[in-house]
Amino acid sequence: MNPPAPLRVIIVEDLPAIRKDLEYLLHQQPGFTLIGACATVREALVLIQSTRPDLLLLDIGLPDGTGFDILEQMRPVQSKVIFLTAHQEYAIKAIRYGAIDYLLKPLDLDEFKEALQRVSHAQPLLEEQIAIASQSFRKQKLQDNLALRSQQCVQIVGLEDICYLQADNGCTTVFLNGGKKIVTTKFLKDYEELLSGTSFLRTHHSYLINGTYIDRYHPKKGVLYLKDGTEIPVSLRKKEIVDLHFKKLL
Amino acid sequence: MHRIFFLIIICAACNSTGKRSQPPVADSMLPFLKQRVNPLLQNLETGTAKKILDSLLPFIEKKDNYVDRCSWLRCMAVVYQLEGKLDSARLYADRSLQLALEKDTTQRQIMAGKIQTADIMGDQHSLDSALHYGREAYYIARNIDTPGLPLICLKLYNIYEKIGDLPMQKKYLFEGFMRSTSPKHKTVFAANIAEYYDKVNEVDSALLFFKALLQDSSFNNPYYDAVRYETLGALLSKKGEAKEGLSYQVKGIAISRGLGELNAQSYFNLAATYRKLGEFKTDKALLDTALAYVSKEKNWALQKKIWRAKAENLARQKKFEPAYTAMDSAAFYYQKEVDSSIIVQARELEARYGLLERDNQIKSLALANKAGEEMRERQRKAIVRICTGIVILGLLLFGIWRGKHKKRLAREESLRQQLLRGQIESHFLSNSISGLQGIIRAGETEGAILVVQQLGRLYQLSHANAREPFVSLNKELDALTSYLKLQQILFYNGFDYHIDVEAMPEGIMIPPMLLQPFAENAILHGFAGQQEKGQINIHIKKDNSVLYCIIEDNGSGFQGVETNHNQKRSLSTLINQERLQILSRQTKTAAKLTIVDKKATTGESGVRVELIVPYRMEG
Incomplete structure (x- = not known):
């Protein structure tokens, strides 16, 4: 029986030092393979369009937009997503309303592993999840849905x-x-x-x-x-x- | 004859009022003037009075008391008035009034001066002016409630008598009579009232008053007695009680003779009584004497009366021829009287007319005055309102200015803090640390040490800098350098930078955190996702009171920046724009921020930021 195919991962993170760190950490995880990394929304959209990744490691704050901008523009969403965020109270709550996985920066190795394991079994995001999270984040007001x-x-x-x-x-x-x-x-x-x-x-x-x-x-x-x-x-x-x-x- | 009374009594009254207003003045001249000079004036001893007054002058001048001086001047005026030198009298009266107007606050000296001026003017037949002054004195007297008021009434009566206004004469006579407190004054008014009644042919009323005079024995004065006896005698004789009248008349004339005050009227009156008694010889002799006196007096009416009396005398003696001749003479003098009375009437008319005009003038003056007063009042109010308004406005503007000033300072402070917070709380710190974590995990010890060093230095500098409104240019550049070095490592040498500062004096101070946000924009936004290696050039030079700062990069420029994606970039730009405006207002020097995408100007890619920053010198 063949082992399951590794999850193809794209990293979207603007600070090179962190990007390198993510690449490094991911490299050590079996069952995941990095197929690309980029720093901006624009690059990400092109990359996602062309590679159809299984998992996105997605920074929220990007030079030309946010991680939500990427999710909203790639429809249908066929990827699992782990958000990366610094300790921004509101963004985190928005993400949790959408029941989306996230990781806090600076990264904790155990959390990183755990999150990867969790998403490997999960379904790709529902559009509603993205909508709840991104609307909560955009309007700075939690939605009536969970x-x-x-x-x-x-x-x-x-x-x-x-x-x-x-x-x-x-x-x-x-x-x-x-x-x-x-x-x-x-x-x-x-x-x-x-x-x-x-x-x-x-x-x-x-x-x-x-x-x-x-x-x-x-x-x-x-x-x-x-x-x-x-x-x-x-x-x-x-x-x-x-x-x-x-x-x-x- | 009663005129003499007026003069003397006025003089005395004024002195007494003056004394009243200036209670016990030590060594005052007033008692002396009153006791020594007044009697002399009363007895018409003007020469002696003048001598005494002259001798008083040095003391008066030495004492320099305006009440004494006014009184003295008035006494002199009375002397000249009695001597018939009206111009000189007027001069002294004027000086007295002038002095009173300058110095007197009690109004009493002013009043005395005015009534005296009125008196002299009355003698000069300037009746309108006399009336004007008299009325003024009258109103002052009513205001200050002085015992001088009856005398002023008498004075006004006198003037109105000259004018010929009967109702006014009666008004003032009775007012004076009612207000008189001393028997002396009352007697004078009674005498004049009797005369008035005689004039309007109410002999009974006149007798009533005159008999009342006789009841009064409190006052003893030969002139007064003479007048009293003579007038009463004449009145009685007119009433037909010739004998009783005669005894009074003889009494009076005896006193008059003693005083040398005999005149035609007295003789005429006496003759009339004798005529009634049938003693034509005595009558004729007296009438001749009267004629002798009257020719001096130029009293045509009296002369006519005497001639008529003579005619009557002759007719009753049945000497008709001479009687006719006498009637002719009477007719002749009647003509003269009529002529002169026409003149008098004309003069009276003139006086009345003048008075009317004067009244109108006064009225219009008063009206204009009132209007002027109202106008002034309005102006005063307007001025007060305007002043108040200006003051309030000033305070308001000052308040607003201060408020704005404070607000500006507070705003600048908060903006500065915002930038600092932005730097500390934003991704920057967590990104730096996350980045550092990566560097450490990658085993790049040197890089990690550099990051920690620069991060430490940067935070120390930013913290210190952001607390002050102005920091030294060198420190600010140190912070900027630290920031650039740190980012260089975290971006894995994704860009180079160059800072070029032209030679400038030590101690230049600028607001902190002005330049760094633009460098940050270049790194985070300009170079993101770009293949080409980034380059930041910072150039600073001094020009007079401002610094020219240019921050140039070769990044992606503004493409995509207009969308809301780059909130942070535009936020820090907006903050610094506002800080520069505040700074410009504070230093009153132009400050400017220009950001251009070079694609639009030179065609190269990247952004060029130009800042004109007013600076201060240390200390």
Whole structure:
């Protein structure tokens, strides 16, 4: 049985020193082969068009644009993508909304390996993922949709359709309105971070609740009832947060 | 005859008012003038009075008190007035008034001066002017509430009598009478009121007043007595009580004779009484005496009356021939009287007319004055408003200027910080470090050491520089060099640079971080994706108060830069553009930033940035 064909990789990074570093690191990873590297959006588009790579290592900030510009112009997207970014809060959040993989610069070797392993099994990006991420990034405003990635697929859901999220053994189950649920591979903490500043409320170390679905609250019992009758526990440590939430509503 | 009273009483009144306004003045001349000079004037001893006044002059001059001086001048005026030297009197009165107008704040000396001037002018028959001064004195007197007011009323009455305005005469006589506080004054007014009644043929009323005079024994003065007795006698005789009248008349005439004050009217009046009593001889003798007096006085009316009286006398003695002759004479003098009265009437008309004109003038003057005052008031208000406006505007502008100035400084500060932050927080630091990581992983120790060195130096310099509005050119160039060296390594020698500074004096200071963003643009944007090796040339030269800085590269120019892809490039450009504008305003020197794509000018590829930067000298 032949080993699977190596993933063909293109690096888009404007600083030569970093580009060289990426080339160097990639070179050491089995199953990946570098087919090109460039520094600008313009070069990248030409290169991608001609080589059809399996994986893009994509810097967000480029001299003549951003990594999102490249993704938006290469349709249909047939590549997996790992974004490269310095610690830019907003860009990272946008990327996570789209459930796209990313790496922080300066690069950590372990993270790099892990990310490569993860994408090697993943599907190419959905256009919706790109749209959510790039719109969030462009407009500096998070979108109303979220890309949820499960083992099998990526699913786009509206934030208003999510009733609550439950932590489940290192994964997170997202309960949607209508009874549907999606098991994602991310920690609940990731979602709490991602959804901070929205209507979501962490009532328990295992629960993140969409406030709009709360029906009533029993402070003494420490229980929240959702509109569909689901009982959600409120932990003692989170009680204050919940109380505050209700005070604001009043 | 009552005129004498006026003069004296006015003189006294003014002095007393003057004294009132200047309470106890040590060694004041006033009591002396009052006690020594007034009686002399009252008795018409002008020669003696003059001597005393002359002797007082040195003291007056020495003391230099305007009240004393005004009083003295007025006394002199009275002396001359009594002597009939009206021009001289006027001179002294004028000087007194002048002095009072200059010095007097109590108005009392002014009032006294005015009424005296009015009096003298009345004697000079300048009735309109006299009335003008008299009225002014009257209004002052009413304002300051002085015991002199009755005397001013008397004075005005006198003037109106000369003019012939009966209602006004009556008005002032009665006002004076009512306001008089001393019996002396009251008596004078009563006498004049009696005379007035006589004039308008209300003999009963006149008698009533005159009898009232007799009740008053508080005042003893021969002139006064003479007038009192004579007038009362004449009035009684007119009423038919000839005998009672005669006794008064004789009494009065005896006093007058003693004073040498006998006149035609007195004799005429006495003769009339005798005539009524049927003593024609005495009557005739008296009438002849009266004629002798009257020929001196040129009083045609009286002369006519005397002649008529003579005719009556003769007729009653049945001597008709001489009676006719006497009537002829009377007719002759009547003609003369009519002639002269026409003249007088003409003069009166003239005076009245003058007065009217004067009144109108005064009215229009007052009106103009009022209008002028209003105008001035408006102008004053306008000026005040304008001034206030200007001040407020000034403050406002100053405030705005200061605010702008502060804002400019604050803005410049924030822009500088923005550039610094841009440098530290942007990709630059993380890119540098990421790049450094790569270099280390590649085992290029020398390169890694260089990166750390330059990075350290650059941050030290940028931090120090960005805190100051101006830094020395050398330090700024050091920072620029460090930056270029660092980037050279991180870009794997993707470009070369050359910095060329023309000879210039030490101590030139420029705003920090002006040049570096343009070098950065060249490296990050100009050279990106370019095959050809990049080249940056920086040229700096001094020209008077500005530095010319040229940053040239051979990069890709502006192609694609117009799109929003190159926000960072245009952002730093915009920031520096604004900083240069602020700098230009602060230093009042032209500052300029020009960026051209050389493709459009020389046809080469790349960007040429020209900066005109005002500089300062250290210290």
